[in-house]
Amino acid sequence: MDKRPIGIFDSGVGGLTVVKQVMKVMPHENIVYFGDTARLPYGSKSKEAVTKFSKQNVRFLLTKEVKAIIVACNTASSNSLEELHKAFDVPIFGVVDAGVAEALRTTQNKKIGVIGTAGTVRSRAYEKMILRQEATMEVFSKACPLFVPLAEEGWTENEVARLTAENYLEGLLAKGIDSLVLGCTHYPLLKRCIGTVVGENVKLVDPAKATAKQVKLFLQEKGITNLEEKTGERTFYLSDYTDMFYSICQKALKQGYHPEIMDIEQF
Template sequence: MVAPPHASSASAQQPPSRLDREAPLGVFDSGLGGLTVVRALRARCPSEDIIYLGDTARVPYGTRSGETVVRYALGCARMLLGRGVKAIVVACNTVSAVALEMMRVELDLPVLGVIVPGARAGVAAARGGAVGVLGTTGTISSGAYPRAVASLSTRAEVIGQAAPLLVSLAEEGWLEGEVPRLVSRRYLEPVIRAGAKCVVLGCTHYPLLQGVIEAEAADLAGAPVPVVDSARATAEDVANFLEERDQGSRRTRRGSLELLVTDLPKSFTAVAERFLGEPLGDVRQVDL
């Protein structure tokens, strides 16, 4: 069920106490791809309430300037802050690449991204070998994954490959068959040929195509190639963060999920349920 548009400002509600472990987690993305992170969070941290904001009116962020991405990201984060979240999870590789540090400076609460968890899982999976990364053009050109991997290992090389068509395939639901197989193979071939020992899915859309990507990578390499789902890696990172700071929810019921979007395209329900992996509840349209 979709609620009518509703304006909201960050000043409408006060942020939670730093000790409010039962406050919700705030998650945002430029569109709906970040729902794969929500899906992973609900599996790994089932008792946490989550508020998700998808900036569907201004998607994609990957083609925007860095200054614009920072401005959009701060607007999304402040709306979530105004709704009383205890931490913000940036479920967008583009924002994680170019705006994360500015957000941490500007916002008075923890901000976690998707790139470092994915890089960490990739380094572990590659076992000292080269780490392959599939991502949007903006993420790959930002150099964020090479920087993250370099901070974790001085030995691991990063082989990045922009794979923009995978976003369209995921949103259209083309998850099996010849078209996704051939597109995945085209993007994977230079990565595997260059010696990558694992492939990191550096876009939150890509986990929907993980089966096809795994099959094509194995065929190209002649052996199984680990494929890292950065959404799951991020959920694990968030769970560890909450546990280390004793900020995890202690409720026994399943956490709630509130969905906010800045626009409601016609295909919203079908696409959102595909990414989330469960039926939608109420969805509210908001203005930033």
């Protein structure tokens, strides 16, 4: 029995799709979320910058006495997770590991597509980890930098979104993939559009779901689940004020929260 919260950090507000899955799978756990809205996006930035930012984010969450941390941001998981494991003792989970496991369970023809930010694709983290576990797999990756601003603009189902998805995905489809990893926390917001473009025969893999299940199992094994009956408390911190928090909150969590603004450069 352990009431300490689970810490979740993301480059901004996309990580709320991970919060959604954690709330669903572990409704009684307390959650502290940090979104680095002052320095978002991480996807176009270097490994060094992303790792520096991620360490500051972990140091901040540690002040909230978290019992485990989820790196909701795919770019940070891909580029910085190893460094974070070296630097800190707290258990830290990235979305990539669980996403890989789910993709391996999903594919039938061993051809997996991965879409993400430029930083995630450049890191080749998904590809390397999939091949380490199953060398016979074929992995095809594509950076889709316009998907995040489209999701944030709320253009998730219009003609611009459809054409953009077609432009980005036609190369992957030509390779004959049968599963597609949504390797960025914003992409589930475009799920319907992406699903229409790839068709029914390509299964979409959402690493957030798999991550939530993995963390639940870990807490059970360690005996540090929160056994209280009541719904967990959720606290949100951002490094800069943004209207987008509210709109993505409504879309992802179907309810509003008030974030507290703090200065991450102090950590």
